[in-house]
Amino acid sequence: MNLLDGVKILSFNHYLAGPLAAQTLADLGADVIAVEPIEGAFQRNWAVANHFVACDSVNHLATGRNKRSLAVDLKHPDGIAAVKKLVATADVVMENFRPGTMAKLGLGYDTLKAINPGLIYAVATGFGSEGPYKDRPGQDLLLQAMSGLAMRTGRADGEPTAVGAVIVDQHAASLYAMSILAALFARTRTGKGQLVEVNLYQAALDLQVEPLTAWLNGAPSPTPRGPAGIAAWFSPGPYGIHATADGHLAISMAAPKALAAGLDCEELKRFGEADSFSKREEITRIVATRLKQKSTADWLPSLEAARIWHAPVQDYRDLEADPQLKHLGVFKSAESAGGAQIRMVAHPARYDGRTPEVRLVPQRLGAQTREVLGEIGYGAADIDAMIAGKAVGVAR
Structure with a gap:
């Protein structure tokens, strides 16, 4: 799938929304370089259900495909210098740190725009980069609670209920990828880059646009839940x-x-x-x-x-036998970087009848560090010195 062939994206993302958005763009053919700490991003080291497959967290398996991995210490001057050289060659920088973190590292929007005026700098936060909540942790359950989503889910005679998936993060990922695509399209007309911002709080509200609009306009709501x-x-x-009698x-x-x-x-x-x-x-x-x-x-x-x-009402065990999902080829099998058989959920759209392929299974941390640095002019000796000085890391 080469819809975004030639687009280079640097993804400084962790947790779920950012990595998933970057994977969406990678599925479409963008060259996504996941820039991670030498110890690995959060989603490599923590897993839902505490489940790992051949040392890969299931979170990484869910959000890491079709990306190259660069491990770099963003507090090391040589690491920052390498990142800035990469930025000069990139189309998009994505980050979802707490507001102000990238600026403290010397990688804020104004700094990187000066290096690359056509750069699209895309930020995902919990609550926005400004305002009274900007420093709050943006976590899915907390956003479900604050946004009214939990209060409006469940039975009227029961308690507020969280949805059984991290849907705020996942919807934010879609909005994040969509906004980057819009900015890329605008740049083809204007030649200008821009700052793109999305946040989980608004993503949680956007999930409720129909009922929330009804409520804002006076629809009767004697109880918050049905x-x-x-x-x-x-x-x-x-x-x-x-x-029913049995289900x-x-x-x-x-x-x-x-x-x-x-x-x-x-x-x-x-x-x-x-x-x-x-x-x-x-x-x-x-x-x-x-x-x-x-x-x-x-x-x-x-x-x-x-x-x-x-x-x-189906459970996960029913889905693999579902004839429509079989027809669409929704579940993909591959061998992981660690050599284990893994199952993945396919990219959720088709293009001319085809689903984007898995070009790279989720990679080991730093698997492409040498390759990426070599592409921006570093020689083998330079890279070896950076590895020895712990400015960058490579896959073990």
Whole structure:
């Protein structure tokens, strides 16, 4: 995949949002150089579920493909000098440190723009680079709590509920990559680089743009979470996830008449379409009671015949057998840099019917340090001296 062929990106990113955004651009063909501390970025050394595969954290396996790795000490003058030489050849610098960190290292926007006026300098922060929250830690769960997302998730008779994935980080990664692409496109017209900034707080709000806009404009919200098992405060009955005799089914928007037919339920026939909101709790309770009387598999044919939008609730173990995901080739297998078989989730878009390939599995720390430095004019002896002086690191 060469959509971004010729674009060089220096990624000073750690945790999830930054590395994932950089991986998205790498999938599209950009030459992404992951610039990491000699001891490795956070996502190499910490793993969700504390799970490592042949010494690679699963976080690194999720966000590290198609990148070259440069290990450098950003507090060493020779390391900073090498980075500045790299910046002169780059199109984009990405960073997601706390505000002010890169400037303290001598790598702030104004400094790097003077080296490379066409540079796109892209920053991801927790709350923005200015303002009263700028120094707060930007972590997914905290953002779900602060943004209203947790308060608006779950049942009305239950507690605020966090989403079971780090969706704020992941959405921020998409916004981060999108904003960089927009700036690259603008530069083709103007020749000018620019500062691009995204933050997790606004990403968390952007995830809620539909219900939040409704609330801002006076939509009634007697409870923050959906009553009677309805999935959201703003939804009609029986929109939500309901138990069957052996599992769970999601029922999306459906008129009472269709539900009466699909569920073979006389009780639902007395409701009209307008009752979906005004009598949503009553409708939902009837539907929930009826669904418990058969298995999930037994309900699927009649719901399909009634053209009710529905879906069985699947867990991760169900996904590998899902025929649509198989058709799309969503799960990729490869051999890791450590020699273990690994599974990865593919880039989520196709281009002329093709999904971007895995050109490089997630690399060992410093695997391309010599290669990258050689490309900007350092000789072998110079690189050896920098390694000996611990200005840079190479893969063990």
